[in-house]
Amino acid sequence: MNIKEIKKEKAIVLMIEGRLDSSSSGMLEKKILSLLETGEKNFLVDFSGMDYISSAGLRVLLMAAKKTKPAGGKVVLSALTDNVKEVFDIAGFISVFSIFATQEEAIQSF
Amino acid sequence: MEFRLKNDLAEIQLLAEAVETFGEENDLPVKAIFQVNLALDELLTNTISYGYPEGGQHEILVRVILQQEDMLLIEIRDDGFAFNPLENEEPDITKDIDEWPIGGLGIHLVRQMLDELEYTREHDQNILVMRKCINLS
DSSP states (O other): OEEEEEEOSSOEEEEEEEEESTTTHHHHHHHHHHHHHTTOOEEEEEEEEEEEEOHHHHHHHHHHHHHHGGGTOEEEEEOOOHHHHHHHHHHTGGGTSEEESSHHHHHHTO | OEEEEESOTTHHHHHHHHHHHHHHHTTOOHHHHHHHHHHHHHHHHHHHHHSOTTOOOOEEEEEEEEEETTEEEEEEEEOSSOOOGGGSOOOOTTSOGGGSOSTHHHHHHHHHHOSEEEEEEETTEEEEEEEEEOOOO
16 A cells, blocks of 8 residues: 655645555554644545555544545545445445545535 | 454464465455455454463464355354454444554455354354355346
8 A cells, every 4th residue: 555645735635545444554653643733633645546445444534534524624624436435335434524536526525 | 165264363364375275265255255254354363362361372273164156154253252243343444544443444345245243152162154246147
């Protein structure tokens, strides 16, 4: 898995490439925690390059949502591929996160 | 197909690639193979993360067999700590996210991805036998 980080005016964009699973989710967790420490509270996680997510990946997103909320921030998601969308559906995460078709639409939500 | 993996999370991806190849060779729908791989990932992540508190290198055996043209039989055998994942409490996904149990999500996904799951403990091994109906249409 690779994470590309882009700092935009309204949020930090994290573009995930590859698999977000139990062996890679720690990398994303560390990245988000270190950004939170520097005062960032708005995150846009873009999944257009990500073809796989397991519960370990979902847990990191949930952690990020919980930690940004008290600071008045949020986590929004964009460009879910079909397999990833199915996992979100079954996990009940569709109702938990704001999900947008494209990164451009998602950035407007901040 | 048969695959032996070490108790190392990074090996799960190698198994997933082998299962994908098996799916291609047998003309199985990509979606069904994705679902099988997700279930295997969730179960093996549990086993590898919590099944060997004493550490050391262990081997886990995974078999995937096409039983009929529309039925996959999947088996995991490991010599880890006795653990029946089917006894894990399911999360109530209608509740607020703050109330979800952390560990229940993986097994919830497994139950949704597969059709039958059966756990036995035999000769100090955990044996999980699972079935997946494949929609060929």
